Amino acid sequence: MITKWDHFQDKLLGLIEHATAHSSFYKQRLQGVTDAGWSQSRFQQIPILEKSELTGREESLLTDTSAKLYTEYTSGSTGQPLKCYKSVEEKWKKARILWGLRNTNGGIGPKDPYAMFYAFNEDDLSTDPVSIYHEVMYLSMLDLSAERLDNYYEALLKYRPQWMLSVSTALYLFANHLLERKLDRSKLPFKYIEINGEMLFDYQRKTIEEAFGPIVYNHYGSREFWCIGMSCSSGNLHLSSDQLYVEIANSDKDGYGHVVITDLTNRIWPLIRYDTGDIGRLSEQKCDCGSPFPVLEVTGGRATQYIRLGGWIANPILFHYVVTKVNRNFPDAVRQFRVMQVQERQFMFYLVPGKGFQEAAEFLLQQELQDKLPDDVDLRIVHQDRLSMEGPKFDYFIPYRQANT
Ligand SMILES: [Zn+2]
Numbered sequence: 001m002i003t004k005w006d007h008f009q010d011k012l013l014g015l016i017e018h019a020t021a022h023s024s025f026y027k028q029r030l031q032g033v034t035d036a037g038w039s040q041s042r043f044q045q046i047p048i049l050e051k052s053e054l055t056g057r058e059e060s061l062l063t064d065t066s067a068k069l070y071t072e073y074t075s076g077s078t079g080q081p082l083k084c085y086k087s088v089e090e091k092w093k094k095a096r097i098l099w100g101l102r103n104t105n106g107g108i109g110p111k112d113p114y115a116m117f118y119a120f121n122e123d124d125l126s127t128d129p130v131s132i133y134h135e136v137m138y139l140s141m142l143d144l145s146a147e148r149l150d151n152y153y154e155a156l157l158k159y160r161p162q163w164m165l166s167v168s169t170a171l172y173l174f175a176n177h178l179l180e181r182k183l184d185r186s187k188l189p190f191k192y193i194e195i196n197g198e199m200l201f202d203y204q205r206k207t208i209e210e211a212f213g214p215i216v217y218n219h220y221g222s223r224e225f226w227c228i229g230m231s232c233s234s235g236n237l238h239l240s241s242d243q244l245y246v247e248i249a250n251s252d253k254d255g256y257g258h259v260v261i262t263d264l265t266n267r268i269w270p271l272i273r274y275d276t277g278d279i280g281r282l283s284e285q286k287c288d289c290g291s292p293f294p295v296l297e298v299t300g301g302r303a304t305q306y307i308r309l310g311g312w313i314a315n316p317i318l319f320h321y322v323v324t325k326v327n328r329n330f331p332d333a334v335r336q337f338r339v340m341q342v343q344e345r346q347f348m349f350y351l352v353p354g355k356g357f358q359e360a361a362e363f364l365l366q367q368e369l370q371d372k373l374p375d376d377v378d379l380r381i382v383h384q385d386r387l388s389m390e391g392p393k394f395d396y397f398i399p400y401r402q403a404n405t
Contacts, residue, residue, distance in 0.1 A: 005040045008245045011264045013038050016046075019270040022063035026270065048249055048260055049274045051082055058083040061269050069268065074223045084223045085269035093265060094226040097241050098219075101230045105217050106192025112162040117141045117170040119317045130155045137161050141170045141315045144306075149177040156188055163192040169306060171195065172204040173313070175211035185211055194219050205235070220298055224271060225263055229296045232289040239293040246296065247273070248281055255281040259298065307399065309344055312374050316397035322368040329364060332356035338387050341400040346378040353383055 016034060019026035033046060051074075054061070062069075062085060070091045073081040086094070095110075102108050115137040129140045129148055137159055139152050152174065164171075171193070178185055193212055196219040209216050218231040227240045239246055243265045251257030259278045263271045280298040287295055307314045316339070323334050332354035340348045349369065362381060369379055 007242065008264070009038065009040070009043075012043060012245060012262065015262070015264060015267065015270060016272065018267055019063060019272060023061050023270065025057070025060040026272070030272075043273075044247075046273050048258075049272060051275070051277065055082050058085065058269075061085075061271075063270065064268055067268055072223050082224070086266055087268045090266050090268065093243075097243070098221075098227040101227065101240060102192065102194070105230070105233070106163055106194075106215065108163050108192050111135075113137070113159070114163045114165060115139060115156060115159075115161040116165040117167060117174075119315050119321075132159065141167075142318060144170060144173050144313045145311055146177060146181075149174055150181070153178065153183055153188075160189040162189060163194070164190055165194050165196065167197045168195045168200045168204045168208075170315070171208055173306075175208045178211045179207070185213075188212070190215060192217065196221060220296070222276060224274065224276075225261055228259075228261065228276075229298070232287060232291055234288045236287045236289070236295045237298065238287065238289075238291045238295055241293070246282065249275070251281065255283075256297075257281065259296070307341065307397065309374055309377070314372075316399075318372050319369075319397060322365065322372060325368060326361055326365045327356075330356045330358060330361035333358070333361035334365070336387050338396050338398070340398045343378075344400050345376060347373070347380070349379060349381045350384050350387060351381060352386055 013034065016026075016030055020030045020033075021027075030046065033042060036042065059065070068088050070086045070088050072084050074084065099110055108114075113135040116139065118138040119141045129143060129151060131138045137155070139155070140148075166174075177183075190212060193208070193216045195208075195216065200218045205216060205218070214233075218237055219227060220229040220237055221227045225244060228244060228246070229237045229239050231237045243263070245262040245264060247260045247262075248255065248257040249260045256279055259276045259280045261271065261274050261276060263274075278298055280296055283295040283297060285295060307316050307318075319337070319339050323337055326333050333356045334351050335354035336352040338350045340350065342348055349365075351365075366379070366381065370377075373379065
């Protein structure tokens, strides 16, 4: 089983020496760490890297600023997006691991057309519920009413994508809809379904597999690392390769703790003992599938809950899109926010104003929210000095039922 320190120690040492020599951030952080010899306990003395330490100073981690870099941003579900760097070769290396797993599990390749549930953002010119762009069929998550789901079923029959990529909540709603309406699922063209971006609960998996068959795989990943784990035919999530060294930090008596990762191959922008913010545990248990990689159980984080008002259902990510637009027009206007649905039709929008806040920004915020929410919603904007954080993940939307239990 590939979990043992022995398997990783040389690569970790090489990475640490490289990072200390070439990155200004690590020069400071890791100076002297290997002076008294190299061991697992020395490694564990390296402070855990929090995302909040990096936002705004991402470039200080770079070990080579002249290299051709590939950049992308995290989704910012914790309030602050992080700029992530990879070399172009590193990006391809990560892509090969991911496509290798997809090919083994579903027999699909990068050229196969697919469908995905998608939350349109404020920049999209097309607000059509179904759109096809470069062989990818986008189904809007902003409206998941029964009528719309019927349209999606018809569109899938017509365009016949080979596989589907989705967050669990949207696909769970769609699966329930197919089962309730007794729509003929055998006509659907899918060879493979991949869940990503959110926690997949057992009750969701059961329903999704009942609707689509045993072709459902769970992808656990992030912009920082790409694929961290993928579930196997036995339904367990395994680490995807030996190119990430995964630790569970501050674990409780059941072995659950913070999932902390060191990326052994990203040498341009090293992430050493980086806290993903997710809660999980590593299992030594052998899986029926025969994989040499340990099973990772991830829990807690990443579960989003939908906004529901009667029959109207929408993904709370729409609040992020509104705030992004306000901040683009008035930089640093909204520093943090949380939306609480206190009654079914009453929303409290708590905002922490930044330096760029002004009346016109609040007006734009109000206008954008009114556009995106149903007409009869009572919306109140409340200013606060700060918002409290409970647990490792910040919940930016608290739906009605949860707020009252
Ligand atoms: Zn397995």
